[in-house]
Amino acid sequence: xxxxxxxxxxxxxxxxxxxxxxxxxxxxxxxxxxxxxxxxxxxxxxxxxxxxxxxxxxxxxxxxxxxxxxxxxxxxxxxxxxxxxxxxxxxxxxxxxxxxxxxxxxxxxxxxxxxxxxxxxxxxxxxxxxxxxxxxxxxxxxxxxxxxxxxxxxxxxxxxxxxxxxxxxxxxxxxxxxxxxxxxxxxxxxxxxxxxxxxxxxxxxxxxxxxxxxxxxxxxxxxxxxxxxxxxxxxxxxxxxxxxxxxxxxxxxxxxxxxxxxxxxxxxxxxxxxxxxxxxxxxxxx
Amino acid sequence: xxxxxxxxxxxxxxxxxxxxxxxxxxxxxxxxxxxxxxxxxxxxxxxxxxxxxxxxxxxxxxxxxxxxxxxxxxxxxxxxxxxxxxxxxxxxxxxxxxxxxxxxxxxxxxxxxxxxxxxxxxxxxxxxxxxxxxxxxxxxxxxxxxxxxxxxxxxxxxxxxxxxxxxxxxxxxxxxxxxxxxxxxxxxxxxxxxxxxxxxxxxxxxxxxxxxxxxxxxxxxxxxxxxxxxxxxxxxxxxxxxxxxxxx
Numbered sequence: 001x002x003x004x005x006x007x008x009x010x011x012x013x014x015x016x017x018x019x020x021x022x023x024x025x026x027x028x029x030x031x032x033x034x035x036x037x038x039x040x041x042x043x044x045x046x047x048x049x050x051x052x053x054x055x056x057x058x059x060x061x062x063x064x065x066x067x068x069x070x071x072x073x074x075x076x077x078x079x080x081x082x083x084x085x086x087x088x089x090x091x092x093x094x095x096x097x098x099x100x101x102x103x104x105x106x107x108x109x110x111x112x113x114x115x116x117x118x119x120x121x122x123x124x125x126x127x128x129x130x131x132x133x134x135x136x137x138x139x140x141x142x143x144x145x146x147x148x149x150x151x152x153x154x155x156x157x158x159x160x161x162x163x164x165x166x167x168x169x170x171x172x173x174x175x176x177x178x179x180x181x182x183x184x185x186x187x188x189x190x191x192x193x194x195x196x197x198x199x200x201x202x203x204x205x206x207x208x209x210x211x212x213x214x215x216x217x218x219x220x221x222x223x224x225x226x227x228x229x230x231x232x233x234x235x236x237x238x239x240x241x242x243x244x245x246x247x248x249x250x251x252x253x254x255x256x257x258x259x260x261x262x263x264x265x266x267x268x269x270x271x272x273x274x275x276x277x278x279x280x281x282x283x284x285x286x
Numbered sequence: 287x288x289x290x291x292x293x294x295x296x297x298x299x300x301x302x303x304x305x306x307x308x309x310x311x312x313x314x315x316x317x318x319x320x321x322x323x324x325x326x327x328x329x330x331x332x333x334x335x336x337x338x339x340x341x342x343x344x345x346x347x348x349x350x351x352x353x354x355x356x357x358x359x360x361x362x363x364x365x366x367x368x369x370x371x372x373x374x375x376x377x378x379x380x381x382x383x384x385x386x387x388x389x390x391x392x393x394x395x396x397x398x399x400x401x402x403x404x405x406x407x408x409x410x411x412x413x414x415x416x417x418x419x420x421x422x423x424x425x426x427x428x429x430x431x432x433x434x435x436x437x438x439x440x441x442x443x444x445x446x447x448x449x450x451x452x453x454x455x456x457x458x459x460x461x462x463x464x465x466x467x468x469x470x471x472x473x474x475x476x477x478x479x480x481x482x483x484x485x486x487x488x489x490x491x492x493x494x495x496x497x498x499x500x501x502x503x504x505x506x507x508x509x510x511x512x513x514x515x516x517x518x519x520x521x522x523x524x525x526x527x528x529x530x531x532x533x534x
């Protein structure tokens with residue numbers, strides 16, 4: 001542990017990796033809270049996969065992959081919405097159709113793109129190779145997401161909790177949905193280096209789901225989720241560095257461990273206490 | 287007093303299927319109004335269409351003489367309980383606090399005075415001891431009282447309640463109707479989608495009887511007559527007739 005701290009002080013790449021993954025942990029935790037409460041976990045997975053062709057095209061055109069990824073992320077969100085609203089196909093099915101198609105296009109395009117771009121590092125992330133530009137982009141995305149959620153917290157809360165009430169208040173539910181999709185795309189792009197396309201969804205939903213088991217208030221849920229996201233990022237990075245594991249996978253498994261602990265031992269919702277309470281109740285009746 | 291609700295030639299359909307047609311009625315302010323009709327008659331649809339929550343094929347709706355979008359913050363709506371996610375991480379007090387949101391506007395957070403007002407509204411429905419509970423921990427009747435408190439917190443002029451008495455206890459039902467009557471006495475208007483015909487006369491001043499169209503609208507004693515009831519509840523009535531005729 002001490003040597004890890006020394007290494008951080010010594011190596012710039014490690015500082016960047018740490019800084020980037022902590023921001024990713026925080027913004028994924030914040031946005032993920034809304035994603036899971038709106039029942040859009042699969043949507044998070046879809047958008048993150050569907051940015052792949054955007055990334056490939058950006059490489060081909062020599063522009064920052066940010067632009068391509070955001071474009072394809074939004075196309076996916078609109079495509080899914082369009083199919084769901086205009087056919088009898090259910091939401092989860094249209095999500096599956098659209099994102100797998102985009103992902104497939106992405107795989108082909110990546111093959112055609114500059115061979116130096118490594119599919120593996122896009123799919124699985126490589127936080128130890130974060131460049132300055134990536135780090136600043138992640139920071140910018142982080143600031144944008146946090147400000148957006150802060151400013152529209154009330155509106156997000158009402159439309160997530162009770163869309164009918166939100167509509168009666170005159171809130172634009174659809175606009176709010178697509179606004180969240182934009183944020184989701186931004187967060188996905190920001191997370192590419194850290195955990196990669198495949199595992200972004202875990203950063204979005206696992207810390208949020210853990211926090212969901214620990215509190216009955218949205219503001220606290222978001223806070224816990226962000227803290228767990230950041231903590232998982234640091235711990236995962238440490239493990240990744242010490243044992244030479246892939247960083248994304250290490251970070252995700254730390255979030256999973258937190259979830260398991262909360263699942264078993266959460267004071268209100270943990271299955272261990274629930275079982276104990278149930279047993280106590282039964283014995284008292286006998 | 288002016289008109290609380292003015293509906294003129296309203297038509298509503300779902301995917302080409304006509305649910306409501308030729309709906310026109312006028313309701314005065316300061317009245318407690320029931321909306322009744324058989325299952326599938328379009329009671330909730332009527333309420334949602336009046337509130338502008340679902341698209342209208344044609345027709346006009348005025349509330350307090352104005353188009354709905356001008357008076358949204360003065361309209362409180364309590365949707366059916368079934369539509370809400372009861373596992374949502376929100377406390378009872380924070381649920382009531384939602385009622386203050388329309389008056390806050392964008393970017394502003396509720397302050398201490400809003401919290402105190404929300405707490406006061408909780409007291410009115412006798413739920414202040416549950417302020418810190420998660421809403422899913424309450425019984426059906428308690429939940430409905432909390433949602434009424436949220437509507438009260440909005441300081442609205444017109445209240446819309448969709449089936450508020452479904453699956454709730456007698457005490458809560460009596461308390462809710464008592465509060466609605468108090469609101470009426472203050473000059474506010476309340477519309478309630480309701481399915482139990484037995485208490486209609488005790489609960490409401492006016493009645494709107496719906497079955498795909500308006501069968502009757504006006505004071506309860508004028509509207510709740512055998513002809514209209516038979517017309518609206520044809521299926522049920524013929525069943526009763528058949529039962530009476532059948533040898534025991």
